[in-house]
Amino acid sequence: MGAELWEQSYESPHLPGNRLQPVMGAELNLDMYVEDIIDHENGIWNLTPIRHLISAEEENAILNTPFGSKEASDRLIWPNEKNGRYSVRSGYHWLQSRISRPNPYSPSTSSMAPPKLWKLLWKIQAPPKIQNFMWRALRNCLATSENLFKRKIGRSPLCQICSTHPESIEHILLLCPWVQGVWFGGNLNYRINHLEITSLWHWLHDILLSYSNRIVDQNWLATQIVFTCWNIWKSRCKAIFEHKTPSPHSTITATRVGINNFMEAVKLSRSPHNTANERTSTSPICWNPPNVGIIKVNVDASWNHNNCRAGIGVILRDSCCNFIAAKAIPSTASSALEAEAQAVLHGCELAHALACTSVIIESDSRGIIQCLNGDIARGAWAIYPIMNLIREQQTLFHSCRWSWISRVANEAADLVASLAMARMSNEVWVHRPLSSLTHVLNKDGLPCPPHV
Template identity: 40%
Template sequence: MHTGDPTLKDRLAWPYDKRGSYSVKSGYYWSHSRNIDHCRQSNWLVPIPSTLWKIVWKLKVPPKIRTFMWRTLHAALATMKNLYIRRSSLSPICPLCNSNDESIEHLFLFCRWVEVVWFGGMLNLRPHPLHVSSWANWIVQMGDSETGSIEVRINRLSYIAFTCWHIWKSRCDFQFNNQVIYPSRVVAAISRSVSAYQDFINRLSFPSLLNQPNLGDEVQWSPPNQGVIKINVDASWDASVGGGFMGVVARDENGRFLAASRLRVKATGATMAEALAILHGCKLGVRNGWNSICIESDSFDAISCLRDPAKKGSWDAFPILRKCYRLRMAFQACRWSWVPRLANSVADFLASRKCREACDQIWVHRPPSSLVHVLCNGGLPCPP
């Protein structure tokens, strides 16, 4: 029995294309379907809901960390176990503890030093092997819609992504550069990364008015309403030393100088330093017995959290901002206001390293000589 046309010559045909012609696209889909089927049969790759993928690509982390998380979920990370499966390593054993295979789950959740990092971080997690069937399932559980709003879930998974990134970096530094791992330093590095990226996002979301051409003289300090004391605050932060300076200046409705201070501050990030400056401004108002105050800052993240107590913002600044929010009860009226840096120039000068005055100084009624020129630049009255 013949099949086909016997007058035609036989030819090669690609069975996964309706025209019988091979293409890179059809070859890719064929290979992909084989890998998925193999992974499902071997329980190596757990199917991930599409909702989780959408959250992964919306994480508040740099693009390289999003891609990194994508690789972990696809088991595409060069752990010792994955290398051993691909015959690129002689052993699957973890190079840090030398007691278990270095799988994705062991690397990020169960290695002894990693447990300290998770518990010492913001989430205070203690993953247990009995409660984690796979890495993908654990991520799905942490991003479950029943554990909070979409914003809360994204913030939680963003912190997890930063943690995984620093765990992997520390592991590679140990493996290839012989660097000893100190879990407390890893926790501190995670905190700095989270704070720095949040500050970067805030600057993009609320761009500086310095580059807008038609603002003219409108961007300057403005006096408060009658009977209100305006307290401008600002802070600088240097990641290399883990601290900086904060500056606070208070003026009345006529622009007259009332008090100012410049103090050294220790913080894990710029947002925390800004929060400490706001707290110091509130305490300055309490000490001087002012009834109505307006706290002005150029930190959009801090002011947003004070205006909306439901927002938690940066984890390290949140407890400080809660103290500020509670201190408002010491005044008859307390208002939080965001201003661009040009309208916060005096506090910005006090917080900067350019200020010649020594730190930990408080001035009442009479400003220092270096501050008089900055005050007068705004065309406002200042003591001689």
């Protein structure tokens, strides 16, 4: 029921058709509407009237559902596409996921991956050993227990970690219970849906060629996936050959460290003369001041998927790299993307409050910036209400541009966002930055001594 309620109520709680559906054997006031469980004054859900009818899981799902503002007009959304618009492709996938599927717990690997997937695989930013590993995984050439058993080499086809399912490559990388935490706790916050997984290449194909549309950079996504798979495989081998209990936490850490080291090496190899102290206008790893008369607003968000808490950081600087103001805002969000959208909104609000007229809002969320530079109705539907508010804010400025910045160069906003995570209420600094921010500001070009 949670899912139906969730789908019906989102953005259209006032439509008369949105009656809450009665649950078998439970008493429910049939005259109730979804809007009866919305506390409009405080902008929160009020589940008191239906709490006795729903499970804790459903309650959580409802509480994590954002609802649109009353001012924005309602629109129908198709929840299986990030932009909320129905497409034949997603309709087909949805139908496929509902009709008979092979046993999801023992999916069979096929080596019939389409040529474009191979092409994409060799373009993924990852070391050759990891590309090679993925190639072998997709060809089902790895020594899994299932493969060894089929070749009469192994004694059992079962997974040597959980001992409950045949150890196929899909089981090792996606379905073994311990890896769920790796995917969810890692940078992707990805929840594995057992029903969607038939073969590794189907899954990879779906996630890379359809799932990533507009929301995150496809190259970034691909790198995250292959490094995660590689480190899961390494942990699995250590568990079997060195008897080390596989740990999601250390696998996540190894994945992050691996990606960071690799990316740093790529950057260095691309710009051998670019040292940390050199500031070039073309380098994507340096923060650059705006032109005279324009204020640059850097924003960032930290997000904790366990408790949905978010920390928003905003920092304003001028063309001479002078610090103007910063704001740390503790918040809640249902996804990292929503937190990033909130950060942009707070950036606009602070700049407007400080009477800035020409601004550049800079975020390291490619998805948000791409969406704002295009049609927000084609972006992720789940953040549409916030994007709408951002569009309204945009009209308050004489000039307002959206710009993407790499995470490395957005360090100042990132630092303020992490400060916000640890705070209970908003905090604003004007003219004088907080001392822990000074070293980052100096690195970004703040004149010394700090401007007062």
